[in-house]
Amino acid sequence: MIQETAIEKCSVRGVRLYEMRHVLDRVRGNLAVCNFSQELPFLPQRCFQTYAIPDDRTRGEHAHRHCSQFLVCTHGECHLQVDDGEHCEEFCVNRPTLGVLIPPMVWAVEHLHSQDSVLMVLASRLYEAEDYIRDYDEFLTMVKTGGTTP
Amino acid sequence: MIQETAIEKCSVRGVRLYEMRHVLDRVRGNLAVCNFSQELPFLPQRCFQTYAIPDDRTRGEHAHRHCSQFLVCTHGECHLQVDDGEHCEEFCVNRPTLGVLIPPMVWAVEHLHSQDSVLMVLASRLYEAEDYIRDYDEFLTMVKTGGTTP
Numbered sequence: 001m002i003q004e005t006a007i008e009k010c011s012v013r014g015v016r017l018y019e020m021r022h023v024l025d026r027v028r029g030n031l032a033v034c035n036f037s038q039e040l041p042f043l044p045q046r047c048f049q050t051y052a053i054p055d056d057r058t059r060g061e062h063a064h065r066h067c068s069q070f071l072v073c074t075h076g077e078c079h080l081q082v083d084d085g086e087h088c089e090e091f092c093v094n095r096p097t098l099g100v101l102i103p104p105m106v107w108a109v110e111h112l113h114s115q116d117s118v119l120m121v122l123a124s125r126l127y128e129a130e131d132y133i134r135d136y137d138e139f140l141t142m143v144k145t146g147g148t149t150p
Numbered sequence: 151m152i153q154e155t156a157i158e159k160c161s162v163r164g165v166r167l168y169e170m171r172h173v174l175d176r177v178r179g180n181l182a183v184c185n186f187s188q189e190l191p192f193l194p195q196r197c198f199q200t201y202a203i204p205d206d207r208t209r210g211e212h213a214h215r216h217c218s219q220f221l222v223c224t225h226g227e228c229h230l231q232v233d234d235g236e237h238c239e240e241f242c243v244n245r246p247t248l249g250v251l252i253p254p255m256v257w258a259v260e261h262l263h264s265q266d267s268v269l270m271v272l273a274s275r276l277y278e279a280e281d282y283i284r285d286y287d288e289f290l291t292m293v294k295t296g297g298t299t300p
Binding site for chain 2: 036
Protein backbone atom coordinates (compact mmCIF):
# COMPACT_ATOMS: atom_id res chain seq x y z
CA MET A 1 0.00 0.00 0.00
CA ILE A 2 1.39 3.38 -0.98
CA GLN A 3 -0.13 6.41 0.67
CA GLU A 4 0.58 9.95 -0.49
CA THR A 5 1.30 12.70 2.04
CA ALA A 6 -1.86 14.31 3.40
CA ILE A 7 -1.62 17.68 5.17
CA GLU A 8 -4.42 18.79 7.51
CA LYS A 9 -5.05 22.11 9.19
CA CYS A 10 -6.22 22.41 12.77
CA SER A 11 -7.70 25.32 14.75
CA VAL A 12 -4.29 26.50 15.97
CA ARG A 13 -2.80 29.09 13.64
CA GLY A 14 -0.33 27.61 11.19
CA VAL A 15 -0.15 24.17 12.79
CA ARG A 16 -0.36 21.35 10.23
CA LEU A 17 -0.67 17.62 10.68
CA TYR A 18 1.22 15.59 8.11
CA GLU A 19 0.36 11.99 7.44
CA MET A 20 3.49 11.28 5.47
CA ARG A 21 3.75 9.36 2.26
CA HIS A 22 4.41 5.80 3.33
CA VAL A 23 4.63 2.24 2.16
CA LEU A 24 3.46 -0.58 4.42
CA ASP A 25 5.05 -3.90 3.51
CA ARG A 26 4.96 -6.86 5.87
CA VAL A 27 7.73 -8.63 4.01
CA ARG A 28 10.26 -5.83 3.44
CA GLY A 29 9.19 -3.56 6.30
CA ASN A 30 7.64 -0.11 6.34
CA LEU A 31 8.83 3.20 4.94
CA ALA A 32 7.73 6.79 5.64
CA VAL A 33 9.02 9.73 3.60
CA CYS A 34 9.06 13.52 3.90
CA ASN A 35 10.46 15.64 1.07
CA PHE A 36 11.41 18.78 2.95
CA SER A 37 11.90 21.09 -0.02
CA GLN A 38 8.53 20.09 -1.49
CA GLU A 39 6.42 19.68 1.62
CA LEU A 40 7.77 21.82 4.45
CA PRO A 41 7.96 25.63 4.50
CA PHE A 42 11.64 25.38 5.50
CA LEU A 43 14.76 23.29 5.04
CA PRO A 44 15.84 21.96 8.44
CA GLN A 45 19.07 23.41 9.78
CA ARG A 46 19.26 21.02 12.73
CA CYS A 47 17.52 18.15 14.42
CA PHE A 48 17.26 17.07 18.00
CA GLN A 49 15.79 14.00 19.58
CA THR A 50 14.39 13.68 23.08
CA TYR A 51 14.18 10.19 24.58
CA ALA A 52 14.01 8.31 27.88
CA ILE A 53 11.63 10.99 29.14
CA PRO A 54 10.00 10.09 32.49
CA ASP A 55 6.25 9.76 31.97
CA ASP A 56 5.46 12.43 34.57
CA ARG A 57 7.74 14.93 32.88
CA THR A 58 6.47 17.83 30.81
CA ARG A 59 8.79 19.18 28.13
CA GLY A 60 8.53 22.07 25.73
CA GLU A 61 6.52 24.79 27.48
CA HIS A 62 7.78 27.52 25.25
CA ALA A 63 7.18 29.23 21.94
CA HIS A 64 9.71 30.42 19.38
CA ARG A 65 9.86 33.91 17.98
CA HIS A 66 11.20 32.85 14.58
CA CYS A 67 11.97 29.14 14.53
CA SER A 68 9.59 26.65 12.88
CA GLN A 69 9.65 23.01 13.87
CA PHE A 70 8.50 19.69 12.47
CA LEU A 71 7.95 17.02 15.14
CA VAL A 72 7.78 13.27 14.59
CA CYS A 73 7.46 10.70 17.35
CA THR A 74 9.55 8.02 15.65
CA HIS A 75 8.87 5.41 18.34
CA GLY A 76 6.45 5.12 21.24
CA GLU A 77 4.11 8.03 21.84
CA CYS A 78 3.59 11.31 23.62
CA HIS A 79 0.93 14.00 23.75
CA LEU A 80 1.53 17.34 22.13
CA GLN A 81 -0.37 20.50 23.07
CA VAL A 82 -0.27 23.48 20.72
CA ASP A 83 -1.69 26.88 21.58
CA ASP A 84 -1.70 30.11 19.59
CA GLY A 85 -3.09 32.17 22.48
CA GLU A 86 -6.60 31.80 21.15
CA HIS A 87 -7.07 28.17 20.20
CA CYS A 88 -5.51 25.14 21.84
CA GLU A 89 -5.44 21.53 20.64
CA GLU A 90 -3.84 18.34 21.87
CA PHE A 91 -2.70 15.40 19.75
CA CYS A 92 -1.33 12.00 20.50
CA VAL A 93 1.73 11.55 18.27
CA ASN A 94 2.33 7.83 18.04
CA ARG A 95 3.74 6.76 14.67
CA PRO A 96 6.65 7.50 12.32
CA THR A 97 4.26 8.63 9.60
CA LEU A 98 2.73 11.50 11.62
CA GLY A 99 4.53 14.86 11.57
CA VAL A 100 3.34 18.07 13.21
CA LEU A 101 4.43 21.41 11.77
CA ILE A 102 4.62 24.13 14.43
CA PRO A 103 5.25 27.67 13.17
CA PRO A 104 6.74 30.50 15.24
CA MET A 105 4.57 32.02 17.99
CA VAL A 106 2.80 28.80 18.93
CA TRP A 107 3.17 27.59 22.51
CA ALA A 108 3.95 23.87 22.58
CA VAL A 109 4.02 21.36 25.40
CA GLU A 110 4.88 17.64 25.29
CA HIS A 111 3.73 15.30 28.03
CA LEU A 112 2.54 11.76 28.76
CA HIS A 113 5.61 10.22 27.13
CA SER A 114 5.62 6.46 26.87
CA GLN A 115 8.77 4.94 28.31
CA ASP A 116 10.06 4.09 24.82
CA SER A 117 9.18 7.37 23.14
CA VAL A 118 11.62 9.11 20.82
CA LEU A 119 10.59 12.54 19.60
CA MET A 120 12.53 13.90 16.64
CA VAL A 121 12.35 17.64 16.02
CA LEU A 122 13.54 19.20 12.78
CA ALA A 123 14.12 22.93 13.19
CA SER A 124 14.33 25.75 10.67
CA ARG A 125 17.11 27.53 12.58
CA LEU A 126 20.14 26.76 14.66
CA TYR A 127 19.75 27.09 18.41
CA GLU A 128 19.36 30.68 19.57
CA ALA A 129 18.62 31.21 23.26
CA GLU A 130 16.96 34.54 22.51
CA ASP A 131 14.45 32.89 20.17
CA TYR A 132 12.70 31.18 23.08
CA ILE A 133 9.69 32.64 24.86
CA ARG A 134 9.51 30.69 28.11
CA ASP A 135 6.96 32.78 29.99
CA TYR A 136 3.35 32.08 29.02
CA ASP A 137 2.06 35.51 30.08
CA GLU A 138 4.74 37.17 27.99
CA PHE A 139 3.71 34.93 25.09
CA LEU A 140 0.05 35.98 25.46
CA THR A 141 1.03 39.64 25.60
CA MET A 142 3.10 39.27 22.44
CA VAL A 143 0.22 37.51 20.67
CA LYS A 144 -2.18 40.29 21.64
CA THR A 145 0.14 43.07 20.55
CA GLY A 146 0.98 41.27 17.33
CA GLY A 147 4.68 41.36 18.11
CA THR A 148 6.84 38.49 17.03
CA THR A 149 10.02 40.24 18.10
CA PRO A 150 10.79 41.77 21.50
CA MET B 151 26.35 15.39 31.41
CA ILE B 152 26.87 17.37 28.22
CA GLN B 153 28.86 15.72 25.48
CA GLU B 154 30.07 17.58 22.41
CA THR B 155 29.76 15.99 18.97
CA ALA B 156 32.68 13.71 18.13
CA ILE B 157 33.28 12.69 14.51
CA GLU B 158 35.38 9.63 13.72
CA LYS B 159 36.73 8.33 10.44
CA CYS B 160 36.73 4.67 9.51
CA SER B 161 38.53 2.72 6.80
CA VAL B 162 35.69 3.17 4.29
CA ARG B 163 36.20 6.25 2.15
CA GLY B 164 34.28 9.25 3.40
CA VAL B 165 32.21 7.37 5.99
CA ARG B 166 32.07 9.18 9.33
CA LEU B 167 30.67 8.10 12.68
CA TYR B 168 29.06 10.89 14.65
CA GLU B 169 28.55 10.61 18.36
CA MET B 170 26.21 13.57 18.57
CA ARG B 171 26.24 16.28 21.13
CA HIS B 172 23.90 15.06 23.84
CA VAL B 173 22.64 15.68 27.32
CA LEU B 174 21.77 12.75 29.58
CA ASP B 175 19.36 13.74 32.34
CA ARG B 176 17.48 11.14 34.35
CA VAL B 177 14.98 13.70 35.60
CA ARG B 178 14.14 15.63 32.44
CA GLY B 179 15.05 12.95 29.91
CA ASN B 180 17.77 12.80 27.27
CA LEU B 181 18.53 15.03 24.31
CA ALA B 182 20.71 14.48 21.21
CA VAL B 183 21.44 17.27 18.74
CA CYS B 184 22.84 17.57 15.22
CA ASN B 185 23.40 20.99 13.68
CA PHE B 186 23.26 20.14 10.00
CA SER B 187 24.74 23.34 8.62
CA GLN B 188 27.69 23.17 11.02
CA GLU B 189 28.32 19.43 11.17
CA LEU B 190 27.13 17.75 7.98
CA PRO B 191 28.50 18.34 4.48
CA PHE B 192 24.93 18.88 3.23
CA LEU B 193 21.56 20.28 4.25
CA PRO B 194 19.01 17.44 4.14
CA GLN B 195 16.39 17.75 1.40
CA ARG B 196 14.33 14.82 2.65
CA CYS B 197 14.12 12.17 5.31
CA PHE B 198 12.76 8.69 5.34
CA GLN B 199 12.27 6.21 8.12
CA THR B 200 12.23 2.44 7.84
CA TYR B 201 10.51 0.50 10.61
CA ALA B 202 8.86 -2.83 11.41
CA ILE B 203 11.58 -4.54 9.38
CA PRO B 204 11.55 -8.35 9.75
CA ASP B 205 14.81 -9.45 11.40
CA ASP B 206 15.73 -11.71 8.48
CA ARG B 207 15.32 -8.93 5.98
CA THR B 208 18.24 -7.13 4.38
CA ARG B 209 17.66 -3.57 3.20
CA GLY B 210 19.81 -1.11 1.37
CA GLU B 211 22.07 -3.11 -0.95
CA HIS B 212 22.81 -0.19 -3.18
CA ALA B 213 25.07 2.81 -3.57
CA HIS B 214 24.20 6.32 -4.70
CA ARG B 215 25.93 8.16 -7.51
CA HIS B 216 25.44 11.62 -5.99
CA CYS B 217 23.29 11.42 -2.87
CA SER B 218 24.84 11.59 0.62
CA GLN B 219 22.99 10.20 3.61
CA PHE B 220 23.09 10.50 7.37
CA LEU B 221 21.62 7.48 9.16
CA VAL B 222 20.43 7.37 12.77
CA CYS B 223 18.78 4.37 14.39
CA THR B 224 16.45 6.35 16.65
CA HIS B 225 15.12 3.27 18.45
CA GLY B 226 16.16 -0.36 18.64
CA GLU B 227 19.15 -1.42 16.59
CA CYS B 228 20.35 -2.76 13.29
CA HIS B 229 23.67 -3.56 11.66
CA LEU B 230 25.03 -1.37 8.91
CA GLN B 231 27.64 -2.53 6.40
CA VAL B 232 29.51 0.06 4.36
CA ASP B 233 31.84 -0.80 1.49
CA ASP B 234 33.79 1.47 -0.86
CA GLY B 235 34.90 -1.40 -3.11
CA GLU B 236 38.19 -1.68 -1.28
CA HIS B 237 37.40 -1.55 2.44
CA CYS B 238 34.32 -2.84 4.21
CA GLU B 239 33.18 -2.24 7.79
CA GLU B 240 30.11 -3.17 9.80
CA PHE B 241 28.63 -1.21 12.71
CA CYS B 242 25.84 -1.84 15.13
CA VAL B 243 23.74 1.35 15.20
CA ASN B 244 21.81 1.25 18.42
CA ARG B 245 21.23 4.71 19.91
CA PRO B 246 19.79 8.11 18.99
CA THR B 247 23.18 9.77 19.52
CA LEU B 248 24.98 7.74 16.83
CA GLY B 249 24.81 9.00 13.25
CA VAL B 250 26.60 7.52 10.25
CA LEU B 251 27.48 9.74 7.31
CA ILE B 252 27.58 7.82 4.03
CA PRO B 253 28.90 9.72 0.99
CA PRO B 254 28.11 8.86 -2.63
CA MET B 255 29.71 5.74 -4.10
CA VAL B 256 29.61 3.70 -0.91
CA TRP B 257 27.66 0.43 -0.97
CA ALA B 258 25.46 0.16 2.12
CA VAL B 259 23.49 -2.74 3.56
CA GLU B 260 21.28 -2.83 6.66
CA HIS B 261 20.44 -6.11 8.33
CA LEU B 262 19.79 -7.76 11.71
CA HIS B 263 17.06 -5.28 12.60
CA SER B 264 15.61 -5.59 16.06
CA GLN B 265 11.83 -5.83 16.02
CA ASP B 266 11.49 -2.29 17.38
CA SER B 267 14.13 -0.65 15.18
CA VAL B 268 13.46 2.69 13.50
CA LEU B 269 16.12 3.87 11.08
CA MET B 270 15.96 7.52 10.09
CA VAL B 271 17.82 8.56 6.96
CA LEU B 272 18.47 12.21 6.10
CA ALA B 273 19.36 12.60 2.44
CA SER B 274 21.13 15.37 0.55
CA ARG B 275 18.86 15.03 -2.49
CA LEU B 276 15.28 14.28 -3.37
CA TYR B 277 14.55 10.77 -4.63
CA GLU B 278 15.97 10.09 -8.07
CA ALA B 279 15.65 6.54 -9.39
CA GLU B 280 18.66 7.04 -11.65
CA ASP B 281 20.88 7.90 -8.68
CA TYR B 282 20.78 4.31 -7.43
CA ILE B 283 23.38 1.69 -8.31
CA ARG B 284 21.72 -1.59 -7.43
CA ASP B 285 24.15 -4.02 -9.03
CA TYR B 286 27.28 -4.72 -6.98
CA ASP B 287 29.41 -5.67 -9.97
CA GLU B 288 28.46 -2.46 -11.73
CA PHE B 289 29.36 -0.60 -8.53
CA LEU B 290 32.81 -2.25 -8.42
CA THR B 291 33.41 -1.44 -12.07
CA MET B 292 32.49 2.19 -11.48
CA VAL B 293 34.79 2.37 -8.47
CA LYS B 294 37.68 0.91 -10.50
CA THR B 295 37.15 3.25 -13.42
CA GLY B 296 36.71 6.24 -11.13
CA GLY B 297 33.34 7.01 -12.65
CA THR B 298 30.64 8.44 -10.43
CA THR B 299 28.30 8.96 -13.36
CA PRO B 300 27.22 6.42 -15.96
